[in-house]
């Protein structure tokens with residue numbers, strides 16, 4: 378299974394280094410063989426060797442150049458980063474990235490062979506419009522994306538569940554994942570208010586190949602417990 382921590386705009390470089398060390402020690406001590414990803418803030422990236430795969434939360438689709446405030450492949454390469462999150466709802470809805478921009482980013486990093494965790498998910502008003510409308514909305518987020526890309530992982534994250542403590546019912550997660558699996562056979566993660574108290578249940582669901590965790594992953598101890606749950610399930 379895949380257990381991923383999205384640290385967002387949290388933790389300094391020093392705290393991130395401590396965090397990664399703590400998780401790394403836990404994984405070794407407990408012989409965790411699951412795929413574990415950590416996405417630190419860009420300024421907290423560092424060289425890392427171990428079980429954890431460190432990825433970038435974002436990067437511009439360029440090797441380098443005149444893109445003030447952005448980082449490109451050259452800056453990721455310095456830290457051996459070969460994994461990137463694309464399409465996170467905070468980038469779509471707060472930063473305003475369009476599907477076209479995300480497709481450009483996707484193709485750029487795909488051509489460089491990156492592992493891409495591509496996020497999809499609907500806002501509350503779309504969810505309230507019913508299952509069909511919701512699937513239509515999510516389908517648009519697949520437009521232009523190569524669903525057969527070998528290094529693709531998809532994360533289904535309902536926007537209204539991110540950082541709110543709300544989650545869909547387990548039946549909803551199963552039903553949506555079943556639909557999404559028809560679009561791509563890539564591993565499919567669930568994200569949105571996953572925490573120690575619900576991770577075991579979510580990880581065990583049919584069609585769930587892992588979780589993408591934000592707030593609850595900020596506590597290394599909690600994140601480690603979730604890795605342990607995934608290991609115990611041995612899916």
Ligand code: PGA
Nearest residue numbers: 539540569570590591592
């Ligand atoms: P959350 O965030 O766990 O805080 O809801 C998940 C995410 O944004 O990936």
